[in-house]
Amino acid sequence: MAIFITIEELKTKLNINHLDVVENPKTSKLFAVGINSKSEEIILRIEQEIDFDLPVKYILEDAETALTEGCIINVKPTKPPVHRF
Secondary structure (H helix, E strand, C coil), X not given: CCEEECHHHHHHHHCECCCEEEXXXXXXXXXXXXEECCCCEEEEEECCCXXXXXXXXXXXXXXXXXXXXXXXXXXXXXXXXXXXX
């Protein structure tokens, strides 16, 4: 089952102060880069059609997935049910 965490939670878990979204000049693909407290570069995937005006979260496949193997994606706001029985 997929696990969603906020970007703030992700940064805390990876010990990163900030993430920069950058574009690969050769492929035009987006990715995020951060530097952790050990001065190690952390590179994370980003949904390529991401809209930063919408809410974003980090998705992991499941609890066993390595933290750096997820992806930053848009999430839709939760709507109330149309009807409840």
